[in-house]
Amino acid sequence: MRLFLFLLIAVSVLTAMHAVVLWGVHPLVAGRHRVPAVVLGWMGVMILAPLAVPLLERAGQELAARSLAWVAYSWLGLIFLAFSLFAALGVWELLAWLVAKGLPGLPQISVYGTRTAALGLAAALGAGLYGFYEARQLRVETLHLPTTKLGAGRDGLRVVQVSDLHLGLLNREGALQRVVSSIKELEPDLLVATGDVVDAQLDHLNGLSDLWRGVDPPLGKYAVTGNHEVYAGLSQSLEFLARSGFTVLRNESRDVGGILTLTGVDDDHVQGARSDEAALLRAQPQDRYTVLLKHRPSVAPDAAGHFDLQLSGHTHLGQIFPFRFLTGLQYPRQDGLYDLPGGAKLYTSRGTGTWGPPMRVLAPPEITVFEVHRSGSRENR
Numbered sequence: 259m260r261l262f263l264f265l266l267i268a269v270s271v272l273t274a275m276h277a278v279v280l281w282g283v284h285p286l287v288a289g290r291h292r293v294p295a296v297v298l299g300w301m302g303v304m305i306l307a308p309l310a311v312p313l314l315e316r317a318g319q320e321l322a323a324r325s326l327a328w329v330a331y332s333w334l335g336l337i338f339l340a341f342s343l344f345a346a347l348g349v350w351e352l353l354a355w356l357v358a359k360g361l362p363g364l365p366q367i368s369v370y371g372t373r374t375a376a377l378g379l380a381a382a383l384g385a386g387l388y389g390f391y392e393a394r395q396l397r398v399e400t401l402h403l404p405t406t407k408l409g410a411g412r413d414g415l416r417v418v419q420v421s422d423l424h425l426g427l428l429n430r431e432g433a434l435q436r437v438v439s440s441i442k443e444l445e446p447d448l449l450v451a452t453g454d455v456v457d458a459q460l461d462h463l464n465g466l467s468d469l470w471r472g473v474d475p476p477l478g479k480y481a482v483t484g485n486h487e488v489y490a491g492l493s494q495s496l497e498f499l500a501r502s503g504f505t506v507l508r509n510e511s512r513d514v515g516g517i518l519t520l521t522g523v524d525d526d527h528v529q530g531a532r533s534d535e536a537a538l539l540r541a542q543p544q545d546r547y548t549v550l551l552k553h554r555p556s557v558a559p560d561a562a563g564h565f566d567l568q569l570s571g572h573t574h575l576g577q578i579f580p581f582r583f584l585t586g587l588q589y590p591r592q593d594g595l596y597d598l599p600g601g602a603k604l605y606t607s608r609g610t611g612t613w614g615p616p617m618r619v620l621a622p623p624e625i626t627v628f629e630v631h632r633s634g635s636r637e638n639r
Contacts, residue, residue: 275341276301282344285372327427335615340382389617399626404633407547410516414631418446421571422609426457429611448477452571453484453553470502482522484553509533522551539564555606563600574609575621
């Protein structure tokens with residue numbers, strides 16, 4: 259029943275988006291021989307195509323699933339961009355009609371027509387092409403965080419965060435190789451992954467574990483689960499992370515080299531994941547620098563003040579503008595560093611990969627470097 263409801267909602271949303279775009283381009287295609295029928299048929303296929311991808315994958319048709327995924331998800335990104343533009347046009351037309359109705363003496367200022375349709379399509383296509391480019395422009399964001407709580411006489415520590423790689427059908431060896439190469443250049447003391455490392459079926463990701471094992475920071479590699487680890491199959495996801503050399507923290511804490519405490523909690527989608535974050539954090543030495551790994555950028559009110567830095571991801575900053583305004587409704591802290599009560603900080607990564615459409619628009623992917631250093635001291639590296 260839950261799956262049926264999800265499919266019904268997904269098809270309804272996709273149908274509504276396509277209907278708005280069809281309205282927007284209607285002046286271009288109306289009256290042209292067979293063109294409206296072709297457009298309508300293509301849209302019908304593309305509404306169902308994203309749902310067919312996992313079915314092909316589960317049937318073992320990897321090549322067919324990957325090929326369809328490239329087409330369907332790329333189209334999904336383009337249709338979202340076009341929908342955003344034509345929805346704005348629709349709002350304008352509605353307001354213009356209401357004003358004309360309310361003030362009969364004023365003309366209705368309508369801009370709906372072939373020129374607007376052509377401009378909207380061109381803008382969506384241009385933004386989409388740029389989105390494919392931006393998705394490959396991996397940025398390194400560096401933050402300097404002073405503290406008096408580093409242990410073992412350590413003056414500085416370099417922590418590197420990756421998040422939301424979504425390794426699967428579309429993000430594979432090439433994408434991970436770029437990430438791994440960047441991580442190696444950064445020479446981290448500690449690497450953390452804040453969920454959604456994997457996506458979808460995992461039986462064709464074995465070679466990616468070898469790439470991950472080539473990253474071996476002196477203080478180790480740690481990860482927490484995200485919602486897509488659950489969608490892919492939690493046991494499979496945990497096995498993949500273990501083969502890749504990650505220690506997965508599941509509602510537990512670790513002393514890392516006597517330097518800091520690392521605490522990780524399961525994502526809310528993990529069955530029985532609800533844990534008492536505050537109790538878990540209070541049980542750790544309060545005079546030691548504590549980093550909380552949590553996939554979603556939500557802060558438990560009673561946990562604030564019991565950690566120094568929370569690292570999260572999940573939102574992708576919407577991935578394709580203007581979707582960030584929707585993700586921001588649930589997660590207002592969705593991009594960058596935020597101050598929390600008790601002197602703690604939250605950093606939300608934009609994510610290192612892509613989910614669904616292989617594009618990003620005004621939300622570039624990132625690897626984040628945290629230079630944690632003793633107050634008054636800056637270690638030279």
